[in-house]
Amino acid sequence: MTQTLSPLEAPAKPGLLRETLQFSRSRPLMVFVVIGLATGVTLWATGQQTALAITAFLVVGVVIVTTAIGMVRDLMSGHWGLDVLAVVAMVATLAVQEYVAGLIIALMLTGGEALEAVAARRASRELDMLLNHAPAFAQRVDPVTGDVQRIPVDEVAVGDELLVRSSEVLPVDGTLLSEHASIDESSVTGEPLPVSYQAGDSLLSGTVNGTESLTMRAEKVASESNYAGIVKLVEAAVDSRAPMVRLADRYAVPFTILALLIAGVAWYVSGDPVRFAEVLVVATPCPLLIATPVAFMGGMSSAAKLNVIIKDGGALEVLARVRSAAFDKTGTLTQGKADVVNIVPAARSARETLQLAAAAEQFSVHVFAEPIIAAARVQKRELPQVAHADEVATNGVHAVFSDGTQVRVGKPAFIEEVTGHITRPALAAGETAVYVAVGNELAGVIVLSDPLRPQAADTVARLRAAGVEEIAMVTGDVAPTAESIAHEAGITTVHAETTPQTKVELVQAMRPRPVLMVGDGINDAPVLAAANVGIAMAGRGATVASESASAVITADDISRVADVMYVSRRTVTIALQSIWLGIIISVGLMLVAAFGYLPAVVGALLQEVVDLVAIVSALRALSIHRRVKRERGSGTPLGAEAFAQPTRQ
Template structure:
């Protein structure tokens, strides 16, 4: 059934129940029992029939629903003549879903804002004439020159052609201060231009750009159904059994079938149905406000119970923007080492390739001609130069295949060595520096305080570099020079569970998917890691990993509190009704109050991000 049609049916059912209750109360006040009975049988008959269809559909999908109690309660009120109470239950049941939808919309408001900000058009500069034409963003092609006017959203990813631009990136990266870029800088779609018009060249189509990827993640998040909701469904069997047992005993001891109906009237399970989904939508909204997109609700429950954490190194624990810090020459001069390495690294997509090439261009070195080049996955690049020389650039093991055992240079924290060989001799070593992220140690300390006990660094980098980073931030276990499959094996063997993996690169995609919950750092561009992770940090801030765990813990806590509050109050009211002290109509009205309390309790998850921001402000103030 299409969603819009289903919504119309639900709305009509709610209006029918409300109208039936109003008419029923009037007929009851006018002492018209026959008309009241007819109204109740018609209205409740329709509500029971529609609810039964939905319940059967849920059962066919493997979900045991709690609506059966409400159906039994409505049937019991018809049987014993408590028509007004039955109509109140019908309003509560049909209206409960309407209230849940409203609460979910409130909770997902931040996600909707992100979706609504998606760029719709672009201003393309026509080659030759220079004419500016507005086109749908889907028609932008790689290489198009685009004009971005004051306060416009950047339509696609690209590079800056103008001399300078000031960009507000807060909606994508979370950085509150506008960033100034110079010509040639990479720009992200979804960010907003400042006051000066500039031109840019598209490097990606709209569908491949950063913002489109984030929007896809949000859409997946909004449409997901959290296991916590299914957990609430699993309360159906024991709650239904307890409710029927109390109602049956009350009937048996009193000999009055009305007592059975009075108990079931207050046993209707709307708090259990509403509390969990509202709390989880609130938690996902709080995470979004902290620049973390949780792709599916089930990740919240897993994140709340994380006990082991594995980190990638480059771009995750380090800033991911390495620079050449020094060159240690071997058989060739430092200048030759850089020139040869840059020639080969032009053909690599590894994070260390770009800074090597940039360093060579910065020194205005002429690069030799490359006849062919091949990137050897996770090892390095093998290139054949125009003069016939073979150049290897990459890990020590890759270079040792042709030059024999190597002496490893001493590295400081955040430094990485790239080895360069020409034919069968070591040309030299290029040392790059990639500083550790500012909040890395504090993030690990927070995760430890949340219950995580095992921390490991899993990286394809060499052992000395990995160990220097791990020692600096308090990680004792290091797995270095691992392949993508090796990372999967390490994470699969980690104990205790569940295991969270945090990474950012293309080679992290398999392990992010294999972990119990994966978090991708995608602050400066989407990768395959974003697609396979359960959650994506869209700002360039590692501390958000600890933030989302804290939000998840708070969300699950609120969901369980709301569920158990509904259960305890309902059982208390059932016991009062079992002893004949709670008439059916009064019980039905009290149950409405319980529903409202459950919703209000669950909506507390909307404010979880505020507590974290208050903590950040306090911490910053103390630091100064």
């Protein structure tokens, strides 16, 4: 359980200045440069040139050596970075005795990391909120005395009875013991309104109890509960460094050559070496280094506010360029909440067919297992005892009962392995069939209805408007059911009765690339990992699919697929705009300096302003989610113009 803090007890949110000071304590080199700059300015103002020179050579020299070491390591690994230009600029200022300018550049280089960290922390605040929301304690009810004991959430065991008070966070996944409860699931599933539950219903950790206390029985330990899975995904997202940071390095060589060319020409034409230093002072590359990671953290934060956890910046960049998409059917395009609507008997009665199937399906994690078991419970069928069972991914379950009876439950091809050819019943739109065999006979067919998600067709349409040229369904379900659902969703390419291996082969063969795969189940894990970028639907708890996906939708809403693609494209666009803004301003300042109108000290100060402009521009990515929510509220979907491709580089 997590106790709610009052405003007086809650920790204060650190402001920008406080965050900067906290960061500076962990950056002794930056503090050293700040002190050096303050000393240098004082010496310059009092006319103590010799002391100023000594101070500048000492402070700037340390920064040059420190930066050069990292630069050499990068060059040895074949990576040309923008630090080369900063080192040349600092050496040039010392050579022409522009000591204060050299100190300012040193501060800009070391302090730029602090600015980036503060901005990134601001951008990742939504991810941090998810981490901080994780339950830390639980209230366990003693089964003998009824006393309530506060324990760390890691000590909760399966079967423990837990008390959850009003407005407290549910510590683990469990089953409701109270007669009823009202739960706020907005932080986990994105559902804006409280959800009502009755005794026996499953509850998710990380959700918030309503106004009345409830009791629940723990069904999972904390480390295996729903919210723990989300927290792991968030931690991976926070810890990752966006490969998109390399985008700035794409400009490293041309930008360095251009800066050195302008500086060299200015020196040659004027005959004044100071002009060389003045140009390079405003050519320092901090805006290029800062803008991209800040924009990407902002984009990941916007996605998190839309209940999508993007694991790393590389996935965000690929999402922005997706040209083909593949969807699983059950639980992805459909609601995954099927109901048994008919049982077609064959060698066994409808009653026995349901009993046998429910007994075997107890050992399956497929979304159709639970409705079959639930149907048997509603009819109060006593399930035969199973001695051994194996689930064959995407095919079904093979169970051996205590009396030696062998039962298969699953796809028709799985059943035909032991029965030979079977007649398949006609199915209506949205219906699917689960086949049951006893020994080498078809016992019967269970028909379930799993309707299309309400947002599925609109999501497919939005992806097409975004420029996704090829959209396909890849599913293990039978062709008639798959084609019916695909038609409703607006998908024309259907690959039915696939295995995990054929799913991988189909997605790898899709063109044009990059390819997006969206799925939800264990059988989707291989294809999610094989696609250029995979999105897992995990609105009712993390699965193996979540572990192999590049992004996870924690809300039970497939339209988030189109939302996160829009967020990704806008983020990349903002990053590119911020980079180009820094380049254009820097080149403009270089040209002014080349004509002798920008002293080195003034240029160094102006470059700090360019840094701030780049950061402010990149932080626009924090507000991307607001437009998505605004459009959702108005009922007007984001059009093709909103999905405009980011500038290709």
